Amino acid sequence: MGVNIEKVFGENVFDDAVMKVRLPKSDYETVKKLMYEGGEITEDLADVVAQAMKEWALEKGATHFTHVFQPYVISVGAEKHDSFASVPIDGKIENTFTGKDLLMGEPDASSFPSGGLRATCGARGYTAWDITSPVYVKEDTLCIPTAFCSYTGESLDTKTPLLKAMHAVSKQGVRLMRLFGDQDTKRIFSYVGPEQEYFLVDREKYLKRPDLMYSGRTLFGAMPPKGQEMDDHYFGAIKPRVKAFMEDINVQLWKLGITAKTEHNEVAPAQHEIAPIFSISNVALDNNLLVMDVLKKTATKHGLVCLLHEKPFDGINGSGKHNNWSLTTDDGINLFKPGKKPEENKLFQLVLACTMAAVDRHAVLLRLAASNTGNDHRLGANEAPPAIISMYLGDQVGDIVEQILKNGKATSSLSSGTLEFGIKKLPVLEKDPTDRNRTSPFAFTGNRFEFRMVASSNSIGDTNTVLNAMMAEAFSEACDALEGAADFDKAVEEYTAKLMKEHARIVFNGNGYSEEWPIEAEKRGLPNCRSIVDAIPALVDDTTVAMYEKFNILSKAELEARKEILFEQYAGVRNIEALTMVEMSNRIIMPAVTKYTKDLADTVIAVKEAGADASVQAGLLGEISAKLAETKKATTALAEIVEEAKAKDDSKAIAISYKDDVMAAMAALRKPVDELEVIMPKEVWPMPTYGDLVYEI
Ligand code: ADP
Ligand code: MG
Known part of the structure; x- marks a missing residue:
């Protein structure tokens, strides 16, 4: 309570202010330059920096250091902690941390998915310090953000491709700025502000649900009489226990230099959101992983569990991550800002046309980058964007595009105007130029x-790699077409109009949740991948490979490996879910129901003996026994179907079988169990219900 943000912010970060005080002036200048411009740091300088870091970390109570990296598709930061202890000499040890420790680590890579990139016998992997993302102390450990690659140099993480894509978009963006006569811009930054949604449930109840524990989502569970239909949770008053939790995470995040800014309840009961202020993409990626980590650990401290799964409860809105993304020059020109006169802003119009082209071309890749197994339960359901990628431009910018499509150029723009409440005491507000379109x-x-599609538990690395790479490609093509044009103004206008015409189908300003949209989208030829499994092959499409190879972001071999990893990941997640259902059915649900049928049978006999009418009790016994039989049958079937899926030929066939056959068998088992739940007495139902989980925290 009562923490002063100014005082605590960045307390645990080896940030600019700390470096300035602790490094010799010229070393400080060099490090700053490297942080800003990139480049190689000498081992001598790394030694100096490491020494300063160690002393600072020791003062913070650290005993260990670790390189933090993000193995591909595992969306938690991986850490391998080493203590500062040196080799003892005469029984004495010292705290050591060298430049080499800072620059490079060598975690055993063999336990992470490599998709066949790494021979089983070759286990080496390397981490390299990402000098552009700040080092921090978390608990007792000095944490160094890094990139992670294999012995042979292939990237095994989500960070390396992102850094490369950021570099590519910067380089091509600068080219574009030059075309428009800007000689000063040296870099283009890609910024991200990720809004993170999550659920909180009581830990005691969570521990009674193996499905939540093993798979992060409930695999059984009937809807309570009250869902979210009253819309009374969204932005509602925050419960005291949740408020205490939020205060705790805010302070920790501020200390870690993360600008925890917005917090509120979300649409579903027990659902919340936290958003930081946007930052440079790779830092936003590191920070977002830290946010997820702090959310989880702090929840435990408060007797809660933080669920980051995209769909913890069937029938109740799930969680996503909104990836707010922009491109800005180093002197502060936001390329996505229409300005006061968008009709005259040719740079903005060209950037917009490039974005339309990029999104349209790489729609499936974007969809994939926002996907994971859990997000399959959201995308396309009426709570999250549909699985079809389209762009919403709003009135003002939409109108600019309309004019260009019609007349080849825009000559006027709709003003945003003001909003008057009609009450003197309330201020007149200047409206945003666009309304929101949640769909x-x-x-x-x-x-x-x-980009509102992103999975809540995913790393944002992939998403922003695609976003920046596709823009680098579109910028580069625009520059190729326009550099050397005799009449630049005319050429830009024509090129912009041409791109917009070719990719107009990607713009959709209507209701994405409506039934008509998928039909209309199909007419437009827009892809609609219902499952991540359908989208995975896009990783190795010619268009994808060409883009990634052109800018040295990912090679064909790396993409092939990632494809493998994703298929395996999908099957792996569904396998855990299916086995958890079988186990819960056999060992928790059926025993409880069996026991209850015995009680009911005894009751029927007793009531009959007492000479009364036992038809209701007998009817209930019949109904429950029938559903129990159905449960037993479906359990056996599910176990068998899992074995069949596993035995398929290759990773793709296995994933498809899990998606179609295993999922259908899971649904067939869930049905009788959820029906039993609502006709059985609450006290004999062997686990907390949806109502217990989402309303009672
Ligand atoms: P809303 O819920 O209205 O979309 P929030 O305030 O919850 O808005 O989150 C918006 C996110 O977008 C924040 O993280 C914010 O810092 C970020 N953001 C704002 N401007 C930019 C920008 N130019 N580039 C990237 N992200 C931005
Ligand atoms: Mg938002």
């Missing part, structure tokens, strides 16, 4: 795009 996966929000 669009890719919405223009005035000075950025909000």
Whole structure:
């Protein structure tokens, strides 16, 4: 309570202020330059920095250090802690941390998915310090953000490709700025503000649900009489226990230099959101992983569990991550800002046309980057954007595009205007130039795009790799077409109009949740991948490989490996879910129901003996026994179907079988169990219900 943000912010970060005080002036200048411009740091300088870091970390109570990295598709930061202890000499040890320790680590890579990139016998993997993302102390450990690759140099993480894509978009963006006569811009930054949704449930109850424990989502559970239909949770008053939790995470995040800014209840009961202020993409990625980590650990401290799964409860809205993304020059020109006169802003119009082209071309890749197994339960359901990628531009920018499509150029723009409440005491507000469209996966929000599809538990690495790579490609093509044009103004206008015409189908300003949209989208030829499994092959499409190879972001071999990993990951997750259902059915649900049928049978006999009418009791016994039989049958079937799925030929066939056959068998088992839940007495039902989980915290 009562923490002063100014005082605690960045307390645990080896940030600029700390470096300035602790490094010799010239070393400080060099490190700053490297942080800003990239480049190689000498081992001598790394030694100096490491020494300063160690002393600072020791003062913070650290005993260990670790390189933090993000193995591909595992969306928690991996850490291998080493203590500062040196080799003892005469029984004495010293705290050591060298430049080499800082620069490079060698975690055993063999336990992480490599998709066949790494021979089983070759286990080496390397981590390299990402000098552009700040080092921090967490608990007793000095944490160094890194990139992670194999012995042979292939990237095994989500960070390396992102850094490369950021570099590519910067380089091509600068080219574009030069075309428009800007000689000063040296870099283009890609910024991200990820809004993170999550659920909180009581830990005691969670521990009674193996499905939540093993798979992060409930695999059984009937809807309570009250869901979210009253819309009374969204932005509602925050419960004291949740408020205490939020205060705790805010302070920890501030200390870690993360600008925890917005917090509120979300649409579903027990669902909440936290958003930091946007930052440079790779830092946003590291920070978001830290946010997820702090959320989970702090929940435990408060007797709660934080669920980051995309769909913890069937029938109740799930969680996503809104990836607010923009491109800005180093001197502060936001390329997505229409400005006061968007009709005259040719740079903005060209960037917009490039974005339309990029999104349209790489729609499936974008969809994939926002996907994981859990998100399959959200995308396309009426709570999250549909699985079809389209862009929402809003009135003002939408109108600019309309004019260009019609006349080849725009000559006027709709003003946003003001909003008057009609009450003197309330201020007149200047309106945003766009309204919100919650149903669009890719919405223009005035000075950025909000990609609303991203999975809540995923790393944002992939998403932003695609976003920046596809823009690098579109910028590069625009520059190729326009550099050397005799009449630049005319050429830009024509090129912009041409791109917009070719990719107009990607713009959709209507209701993405409506039944008509998928039909209309199909007419437009827009892809609709219902499952991540359908989208995975896009990783190795010619268009994808060409883009990634052109900018040295990922090679064909790396993409092939990632494809493998994703298929395996999908099957792996569904396998855990299926086995958990079988186990819960056999060992928790059927025993409880069996026991209850015995009680009912005894009751029937007793009531009959007492000479009364036992038909209701007998009827109930019949109904429950029939559903128990159905449960038993479905359990056996599910176990068998899992074996069949596993035995398929290759990773793709296995994933497809899990998606179609295993999922159908899971649904067939869930049905009788959920029906039993609502006709059985609450006290004999062997686990907390949805109502217990989402309302009682
Ligand atoms: P809303 O819920 O209205 O979309 P929030 O305030 O919850 O808005 O989150 C918006 C996110 O977008 C924040 O993280 C914010 O810092 C970020 N953001 C704002 N401007 C930009 C920008 N130019 N580029 C990237 N992200 C931005
Ligand atoms: Mg938002």
